[in-house]
Amino acid sequence: MxxxxxxxxxxxxxxxxxxxxxxxxxxxxxxxxxxxxxxxxxxxxxxxxxxxxxxxxxxxxxxxxxxxxxxxxxxxxxxxxxxxxxxxxxxxxxxxxxxxxxxxxxxxxxxxxxxxxxxxxxxxxxxxxxxxxxxxxxxxxxxxxxxxxxxxxxxxxxxxxxxxxxxxxxxxxxxxxxxxxxxxxxxxxxxxxxxxxxxxxxxxxxxxxxxxxxxxxxxxxxxxxxxxxxxxxxxxxxNPEPLNWRQLLVRLLGRIPSGKQDTRARFNRRQPLRMELPGQIDRLNADIYAFVDNSGSMSDQEIAGVLTELQYLTVQLNSQVEIIPFDAKVHSEQATRLQPGKNVSYQRTGGGGTCFQAVFDWLQKQHVSRQQATVVILTDGWGESELAVHGYRNVLWLLSTESELSVKSPVMRSVKIGGI
Incomplete structure (x- = not known):
């Protein structure tokens, strides 16, 4: 046998x-x-x-x-x-x-x-x-x-x-x-x-x-x-690993002028004869609006981890970060601002269906600058297939899963941050 x-x-x-x-x-x-x-x-x-x-x-x-x-x-x-x-x-x-x-x-x-x-x-x-x-x-x-x-x-x-x-x-x-x-x-x-x-x-x-x-x-x-x-x-x-989300965010922020900063490499335009007065150039940083999907698949601890890294990056870049939860609508009443040196914690509330359009509608309603604001959306990618972005182009999608973003032509690009 x-x-x-x-x-x-x-x-x-x-x-x-x-x-x-x-x-x-x-x-x-x-x-x-x-x-x-x-x-x-x-x-x-x-x-x-x-x-x-x-x-x-x-x-x-x-x-x-x-x-x-x-x-x-x-x-x-x-x-x-x-x-x-x-x-x-x-x-x-x-x-x-x-x-x-x-x-x-x-x-x-x-x-x-x-x-x-x-x-x-x-x-x-x-x-x-x-x-x-x-x-x-x-x-x-x-x-x-x-x-x-x-x-x-x-x-x-x-x-x-x-x-x-x-x-x-x-x-x-x-x-x-x-x-x-x-x-x-x-x-x-x-x-x-x-x-x-x-x-x-x-x-x-x-x-x-x-x-x-x-x-x-x-x-x-x-x-x-x-x-x-x-x-x-x-x-x-x-192919080689693509840029991670931290590199992409730094690049986004580096392209956006936000106010002025002093420099000795340029004359003061108002008083060009006063050599001791510094000139000014555009300060390349911007406010960040970070929207967190309440209905996503990441745990509160994982979200806090990403926000902690975001806090570290933005401290180095001298930027202000507003954390705003959303699901079917934007919960601006629960918005918080990242504070340098303060531990980041996050606890989701609600958790209805996901509506990406609510984010862009809220930005437009609040008259958030299209040129000076960077929008970060932390989500599992599960939402609409089409969006009216109202001219907001400085957008970074951070996906918590291996799923593709549901938006057919997403603004900016999406990057995986969770899992493999």
Whole structure:
């Protein structure tokens, strides 16, 4: 009788070779990814962290039950998880079942035939009885799964089982009785790591190196066959890191004249014969209006951390910063000003739907200078698709998630500050 593990290894090798000819990107990624046997894995294959490196785990018994086509699809499914860095971004998630469903929905949209037992966008739309946006980041679907009505959650749990992992009302169920949401989370169990011994920076660097190498090995013809979203993601990973939000803010402030400052390098225009009197030049700093999305996904502590960095930067640049919360409207009555040397704390109130238009309407109503004010918007990016910005161009969007900004043509540029 042939050894199950040896058979599984041979099938994996054959499947990777096949993908090199049919789905080159997936084949290149898997060719460089270490493989390890895990008989406790509740799935044929999955991704896991070992010694700060992403590896492909397999359960030889379950893997050998798959047809060649099913194995190929599952391998592509796992590669897509790696491309979107799901094992890195959700390494310490407190809601693994919802994360498993959301990430599967995101990656399955790039597969003709998704793996059996994984949720698809069509599945979720049918259960919610409403259409959803396609080809969005997993954070989009996770937010939907996190803000369900009781009726919606009931319909999903009837088909997929419990979405919450803290339900202690039932004894531990057997694998056969486990809900599909529980099984989906179990198949992603390798994403969870011991944060006390792992190195997130090293994990990120190694995953980026793996994906960059696979991307660079592709010909232009093979690259052109990939969906646009995947091309953009791999181009981003392969290119040097863009300017971070601190650099962008300094650049914004450096372009805006705000008042005058004395200088010995210029004559005093009013009294040019008085050599002891300094002249004046434009002082390059500006007031900053920092709007914080009350309905966003960042914790109060994370928001305070960003505001502390903002305080440090603006002290160096001699700027005044007004912190103003908003959701469906601007709460100017709760506005506070950052004070140099004073600890920054933040506590959200309210938390209705997000309306970016309210920010720009408020700025216009308050007659805030379009030339001298810098607008910083701290949000998870979930809002309208179109805005009337009323001429305000000095705008920096700070996104707390990996989701893209919902505004189709955002003023200035958006920068990720939270997560990976």
């Amino acid at each position: 042939t050894d199950l593990n040896e058979t599984a290894k041979q099938r994996l090798t054959k499947a990777v070779v096949n993908l090199l000819t049919t789905q080159r990107l997936s084949g290149e990624v898997l060719l460089e990814m270490p493989r390890t046997r895990n008989q406790d894995l509740d799935a044929p294959i999955g991704l896991a962290w070992q010694h700060n490196q992403l590896v492909l785990e397999y359960n030889d018994r379950q893997l050998n039950e798959l047809t060649a086509d099913q194995l190929g699809v599952r391998l592509q499914h796992e590669v897509l998880h790696a491309i979107w860095q799901h094992p890195l971004r959700y390494v310490s998630s407190t809601h693994p079942r919802r994360v498993a469903l959301a990430t599967d929905i995101a990656v399955n949209q790039y597969l003709k035939t998704p793996p059996q037992g994984t949720m698809t966008l069509a599945d979720l739309e049918k259960l919610l009885q409403r259409p959803l946006a396609a080809h969005r980041d997993s954070r989009y679907y996770l937010r939907i799964l996190t803000h369900l009505t009781p009726a919606e959650q009931g319909r999903i749990e009837k088909v997929w089982g419990k979405l919450d992992d803290n339900d202690q009302s039932e004894p531990q169920r057997s694998e056969k009785k486990a809900g599909k949401a529980q099984k989906a989370a179990a198949s992603h169990q390798g994403w969870q790591t011991d944060q006390s011994v792992d190195n997130p920076d090293l994990q990120k660097a190694r995953l980026k190196a793996l994906l960059s190498k696979a991307w660079k090995s592709l010909s232009q013809k093979n690259r052109g066959r990939l969906p646009g979203e995947i091309q953009e993601e791999l181009e981003r990973l392969s």
